Amino acid sequence: MTDYWTGARLAHLEARDISAPWGSGSFCLQRIAFANELFQFWYDARRNIAACSDSQHQTAMTRELEDAGKTGAGFFTIDDLEEAFQHIHSQGGRWTDNTASLTYCGNPNQVFRQGGLINDMPKPFVKFAQAVDSKFQELRNAIHNFDEQTRIIDQQLASSRTDWDQINRALTQVKDWGERAKPFLWARPRAARAVGTTVSFANALSNIHSGVSTYVAAQRAHFPQGQAAAIGVLRTAVGFIPVLGAYYGGMVDLIPALHTWFTNLIEQRVQRIDRAMSGRP
Incomplete structure (x- = not known):
């Protein structure tokens, strides 16, 4: 468990921190912005839940948020947001994994990327965004x-x-x-x-x-x-x-x-x- 996962620390990536295809080339700034949007959402949600004065309500919200953060979990790659945070932590704030690129389809009825499609994103980011939308x-x-x-x-x-x-x-x-x-x-x-x-x-x-x-x-x-x-x-x-x-x-x-x-x-x-x-x- 990392400080990113618990909400004690906000994860953030710049282009210089990413040594993987999604961090360079066409539309890389949009992809990086999308990742940071997800990090901010997670951080804010954790802090807001922690501020809830009702312990049962806090537990229920934590359970659903963490379920979204663990959506996509697998065995061979970085598959969910929890594993993504572990990767960033273990790499000293960098992203080096270049597997499992997916597309997120955003629209105004969803929480993230209301402008449309965003391609070639790491799997954990797309899976988390889709889980939150669901x-x-x-x-x-x-x-x-x-x-x-x-x-x-x-x-x-x-x-x-x-x-x-x-x-x-x-x-x-x-x-x-x-x-x-x-x-x-x-x-x-x-x-x-x-x-x-x-x-x-x-x-x-x-x-x-x-x-x-x-x-x-x-x-x-x-x-x-x-x-x-x-x-x-x-x-x-x-x-x-x-x-x-x-x-x-x-x-x-x-x-x-x-x-x-x-x-x-x-x-x-x-x-x-x-x-x-x-x-x-």
């Missing part, structure tokens, strides 16, 4: 679900006859998809505050779950005196929606195809929900 599909799905459910919540809060059952169903969806997205939240949120304090993604999900559970229990009990209290708890749960929006907003910064859409649509909706819950116009 894992982010689950995050993408969660963000789209967040879009759908916050639209419902926003509409209901703006209605003169709020349907709290519908809000409860929407919150349940947000919570369930949030649990699926948790292991992939490798970026720092832009901001993540609720009720005047910093709140983790996991804590926000826990509060939403508590609100939903309390509301459902009260509805099943059919106690009229408990209905107002149940709605109050559910309103509190809705107040944690902006925290999830902040975390998702930090992640879409990594996916250009989602950035404008998220900023223009979901963030405005989340801001309205936040104002409604805090009693602001």
